[in-house]
Structures are given as C-alpha cells and as structure tokens.
Amino acid sequence: MLEWKTLHDIREGYKNKIYKPSEVVGYYLDRIEKRNPEINAFISIFSERALREARMADERIEKKQGRVLEGIPVALKDNILVAGEKATAGSNILQTYTAAYSATVVKKLQDAGAIILGKTNLDEFAMGGSTEFSAFGPTKNPHDITKVPGGSSGGSAAAVSDDMCAVSFGSDTGGSIRQPASFCGVVGFKPTYGRVSRYGLIAMASSLDQIGPFSRSVQDAYELFALIAGNDPYDATTVEAPVAPLGEIPTDFLKGKTIGYATSFLESGLDEEVKKVFVQNLDALKTAGATIIEIDIPKIQLSLPVYYLIVTSEVSSNLARFDGVRYGTRSKADELIEQYIATRTDGFGDEAKRRIMLGAFTLSAGYRDKYYKQALKVKDRIRTELLTAFASIDVLVSPTSPTAAFDLGAKLEDPLTMYLSDLFTVPANIGGLPAISIPSGMVRSLPAGFQFMGKPMDDTAVLQFASAAEKIFGLPTAPSR
Amino acid sequence: MRFQDEDIQKLAALSRIKLSPQEVAKYRDQLTSILEYVDQIARVDVSNETPVKDVQGVFRDDIKTPPEASKEDLMNAAPETDDGHVSVLNVK
Numbered sequence: 001m002l003e004w005k006t007l008h009d010i011r012e013g014y015k016n017k018i019y020k021p022s023e024v025v026g027y028y029l030d031r032i033e034k035r036n037p038e039i040n041a042f043i044s045i046f047s048e049r050a051l052r053e054a055r056m057a058d059e060r061i062e063k064k065q066g067r068v069l070e071g072i073p074v075a076l077k078d079n080i081l082v083a084g085e086k087a088t089a090g091s092n093i094l095q096t097y098t099a100a101y102s103a104t105v106v107k108k109l110q111d112a113g114a115i116i117l118g119k120t121n122l123d124e125f126a127m128g129g130s131t132e133f134s135a136f137g138p139t140k141n142p143h144d145i146t147k148v149p150g151g152s153s154g155g156s157a158a159a160v161s162d163d164m165c166a167v168s169f170g171s172d173t174g175g176s177i178r179q180p181a182s183f184c185g186v187v188g189f190k191p192t193y194g195r196v197s198r199y200g201l202i203a204m205a206s207s208l209d210q211i212g213p214f215s216r217s218v219q220d221a222y223e224l225f226a227l228i229a230g231n232d233p234y235d236a237t238t239v240e241a242p243v244a245p246l247g248e249i250p251t252d253f254l255k256g257k258t259i260g261y262a263t264s265f266l267e268s269g270l271d272e273e274v275k276k277v278f279v280q281n282l283d284a285l286k287t288a289g290a291t292i293i294e295i296d297i298p299k300i301q302l303s304l305p306v307y308y309l310i311v312t313s314e315v316s317s318n319l320a321r322f323d324g325v326r327y328g329t330r331s332k333a334d335e336l337i338e339q340y341i342a343t344r345t346d347g348f349g350d351e352a353k354r355r356i357m358l359g360a361f362t363l364s365a366g367y368r369d370k371y372y373k374q375a376l377k378v379k380d381r382i383r384t385e386l387l388t389a390f391a392s393i394d395v396l397v398s399p400t401s402p403t404a405a406f407d408l409g410a411k412l413e414d415p416l417t418m419y420l421s422d423l424f425t426v427p428a429n430i431g432g433l434p435a436i437s438i439p440s441g442m443v444r445s446l447p448a449g450f451q452f453m454g455k456p457m458d459d460t461a462v463l464q465f466a467s468a469a470e471k472i473f474g475l476p477t478a479p480s481r
Numbered sequence: 482m483r484f485q486d487e488d489i490q491k492l493a494a495l496s497r498i499k500l501s502p503q504e505v506a507k508y509r510d511q512l513t514s515i516l517e518y519v520d521q522i523a524r525v526d527v528s529n530e531t532p533v534k535d536v537q538g539v540f541r542d543d544i545k546t547p548p549e550a551s552k553e554d555l556m557n558a559a560p561e562t563d564d565g566h567v568s569v570l571n572v573k
Contacts, residue, residue: 100550345498
C-alpha cells in the first residue's frame with residue numbers, strides 16, 4: 001500500500017487518514033533494513049529517532065496541528081550536518097565526527113515537521129561521479145546492481161529509486177544531484193547558486209556547491225526547494241528573493257515556448273542510444289507545441305576544464321582544515337607536522353588526494369595566473385554567453401549525462417573519463433543556473449535523463465518546463481527487477 | 482606540461498600527504514593527463530573580459546547572535562582535549 005509514493009501522496013494519505021507517519025516511517029525503515037545491505041545507500045540510519053518523531057507526528061496530525069511537511073520522511077546526503085549526529089562526508093577523516101550544529105536546510109526541514117531517516121552515501125567530500133570514492137563502499141544502482149548510481153549524491157538518488165524514502169537531499173557542485181538522478185531514474189534539481197543556504201554543508205567548492213532535492217515528481221522537487229530556499233545570515237552568498245509559485249501547468253504550456261540546445265553538445269562523446277532518446281524527447285516537446293532551436297554557445301565546451309581548475313583550487317583550500325586537530329580522526333605520530341601528514345595520508349582517499357594536489361599546483365606561484373585566474377575569467381565568459389543565449393530561448397536543454405549508468409569499477413583508474421560524465425551538467429554550475437534532470441526514457445534497460453537549464457533566479461520556470469515535460473515523458477517508475 | 486616525480490613529491494609535501502613510489506608514479510600520469518585536458522582554457526583570449534556585473538558584496542549588521550553550538554559540543558569534536566583546550570603535539 002505504501003510502495004512508490006510521492007511526497008504529495010503521503011501527505012494526502014495523512015490527511016485522509018489512510019495511514020499515519022509512524023506507519024510510513026516504519027515502512028521505509030523496513031525497506032532500508034531489507035535493501036540497504038545490497039544497495040548501500042545509507043551510511044547511518046536514525047531508526048529510533050525517526051520512530052520517536054513519527055509518533056509525535058501521529059499526534060500532531062491527529063490533533064490537526066500538522067505542519068507543512070509533518071511526518072514526511074527524508075534522507076540527507078552525509079555532508080549535510082544534523083546536530084548530535086555523525087557526518088562523515090564519505091571520508092575516513094570524518095569517520096568519528098559528530099556535528100555540533102545543524103545545517104540551515106535541516107533546521108528548515110525540521111521546523112516544517114520532516115523526519116530524517118538517515119544519512120546517505122556519497123563520494124568522499126562529494127568528489128566523484130559514481131559514489132565509488134566513498135570510504136564506506138560503493139552504492140549500487142537499484143536498476144542494475146552491477147552499475148554505479150552516479151555521484152556524488154549516489155546514496156540519495158539510489159534511496160529514492162529503491163523506495164527507501166520518497167524524497168531526499170543532495171548537493172550539486174558539477175552535477176552531483178542531476179547525474180545520479182539521471183542514472184537512477186528519479187528527479188533531481190539543482191537550484192540557482194545563492195538560492196539555498198550552504199551553512200552546515202561540508203564545503204567542497206564553495207563558489208559552486210548548492211543543496212537540492214531528489215524526488216519522484218517535479219511538484220515534490222518544487223515544494224522542497226521552495227521550503228529550503230531563502231536568505232540566510234549565516235551564508236552571505238544567499239539572496240533574498242521570493243520563489244515564484246509553480247502554479248497549475250496548463251496542457252498547452254509548451255505552445256509558443258522556445259527550447260534551445262547547444263549544437264556542440266551532440267557532437268562528441270555522446271552515447272548513440274542516449275542521443276536517440278534525447279532526439280525523441282525533443283520531438284515530443286515539439287509535438288507539444290514548443291519551438292526547438294539549435295543554439296551556438298561556443299565556449300560552453302570549456303565549462304568542464306574551467307570547472308576542474310576552480311574545483312581543485314577550492315578543494316585544496318577547503319580541505320586544508322582537516323589536519324586532525326579540531327575534528328575528525330587523528331593518526332599517531334611523534335611530532336606535530338608528522339601528525340598532520342599521517343592524519344591526512346590515512347584519512348583522505350584517492351580522489352581527494354588527487355584534487356588536493358592538483359589544487360596545490362593550480363594555486364602555486366607561477367601557475368596561479370595561468371590556471372586559476374584564467375579559469376575564473378573564462379568562467380565569466382561562459383556565463384556571459386549563457387546569459388546571452390537566454391535572450392532567444394526560454395530554457396536550454398541537454399541529455400543529463402553523455403551515457404547511462406556505467407559498470408562499477410569501469411572508470412576508477414581513469415579520472416579524466418570519470419570527469420567527462422559531468423560534461424553536460426557542469427555548465428549550469430559554471431553559470432550559476434538552475435537546472436533539473438527528469439527521467440526521459442530507457443537506454444539498454446537503464447534510465448536516461450533529460451536536463452532543463454534556465455536563467456539565474458528563474459528556478460520556477462525551469463520547474464514548470466520540467467513539469468510539462470514530465471507529463472509527456474512519463475513519471476519516474478520503480479526499477480523493474 | 483608533464484609532471485615529473487619531483488613535482489608530485491613537492492605537491493604532496495605542500496598538501497601534507499605522504500605518497501608511496503607507486504602512488505607518485507600513478508598521480509604523475511593522472512595529473513599530467515588532467516592538466517593536458519584543462520590546458521585548453523589557456524588558449525582563450527580573455528584580455529577584454531569584464532567581470533559579470535551581478536556579483537556584489539553582501540554585508541550584515543554587526544550584531545551579536547547567540548552561538549549555534551556550545552563550547553562543549555565543539556570541543557567534543559576534537560580528537561584530544563585537555564582541560565578545555567584542544568591538545569596537540571609539540572612543534573619540533
């Protein structure tokens with residue numbers, strides 16, 4: 001009775017007294033117990049706490065005192081802090097770390113009555129595209145457990161896909177919400193940079209990181225986004241701007257709208273089957289009344305190299321704080337500098353070390369101008385081109401990822417190939433744009449995703465397009481196996 | 482440019498990470514190939530680039546806000562403490 005519900009369904013069920021929060025939380029905890037050993041979506045599970053909160057939610061609903069997300073179970077990527085609970089960021093170095101405070105997003109969710117089921121697996125410090133760089137083992141794709149779920153928010157995507165929760169949250173620095181959403185066949189939304197507070201999100205690349213929801217419908221994604229958005233004095237990059245209502249999406253919504261896609265995107269590195277699904281999707285949108293145009297955004301191809309220069313630079317700086325002094329694990333040594341070295345050598349995994357060292361290089365004297373500062377300038381150039389493109393189109397679209405989910409282990413030894421998996425998602429981070437991935441078809445029995453990108457702060461428009469498209473492509477479905 | 486073993490050792494030292502000889506060789510090749518890929522941005526002429534204008538500084542009023550976490554909670558996060566202080570080894 002509780003299989004594959006949306007947030008909306010669950011709330012209707014509460015309202016109509018078909019079931020209550022303790023039953024829904026119980027259902028998901030059972031699912032997690034049964035399925036997590038195979039999928040490995042969760043790093044920690046808050047069984048007792050969730051059940052206790054669920055019983056309180058039962059009462060509140062009974063007394064008609066339910067808040068907007070009363071009794072709605074959610075899962076959080078394990079780089080989002082919940083006071084008093086472990087937060088590992090998927091790293092050995094934070095294996096023993098307990099958060100002393102909660103992220104702003106968490107406070108908003110709890111104030112709205114949401115119940116946290118647990119914390120989900122991720123690539124170490126959200127660095128990776130497959131969730132294989134987690135110190136807690138890889139997460140498996142619920143559609144095929146020999147495949148990766150994508151990453152870095154692979155645990156949050158797989159948890160929704162495998163029905164261990166209806167909605168979850170991740171963070172997206174270069175595609176870490178959208179790419180796993182695409183691989184796992186669910187909805188994943190990255191808001192405009194500055195819409196959602198990063199306070200209490202363990203920083204990877206601060207100028208690009210953004211928290212966003214996973215769900216089974218665009219409506220749910222909108223609702224969660226609208227709840228967590230807003231100015232936060234604890235994050236100076238957040239803006240004060242109301243989120244426009246989603247409204248009813250009329251059946252002729254796409255009529256008269258212009259949808260653009262970058263010509264260069266379809267030229268290289270795109271799986272033929274993914275391309276086929278994408279072209280079918282475009283045809284379907286055209287049939288629904290949209291005008292589809294090819295648009296030239298010459299520098300968009302440079303988003304990925306720009307991204308890896310900015311990210312590695314910021315990572316080397318952000319991860320410098322992990323030295324075994326104020327938090328996390330500490331390795332034994334005889335002397336302080338040796339202790340830093342031992343702690344970091346033992347604590348960081350492969351991808352973290354790679355990025356820290358590359359960042360040390362791109363920020364070093366003699367190379368800083370050539371790489372880091374040049375990357376910032378090219379970033380501005382790409383952003384200008386993107387904003388110019390939006391003068392002639394309403395939304396920019398692409399396949400979410402150049403391929404469907406790949407085999408576990410396939411790209412572990414070849415970081416550059418792993419990075420290319422973010423080719424289509426990174427431009428939205430470079431431009432600070434809102435972007436969403438929705439399921440759009442199947443490629444060799446694996447989900448494919450379709451991405452909408454919009455103007456900065458035009459998050460609602462992106463969600464409206466996605467909502468219209470969702471009715472055409474079909475809603476996410478449970479893995480058939 | 483191609484990274485040499487010494488370059489990787491220097492970056493590891495700057496990053497406070499110790500690498501085995503096998504890791505040095507692995508990262509040398511991997512970082513070289515990543516750098517070759519990202520190097521394409523060097524060819525972009527950005528001499529006329531003017532920064533995007535919608536970026537602005539944000540200030541808040543200088544008012545005291547209640548602490549988000551107690552001293553105890555923050556101290557509890559440290560691996561070793563001693564009488565209200567985080568304890569570390571001697572600097573030699």
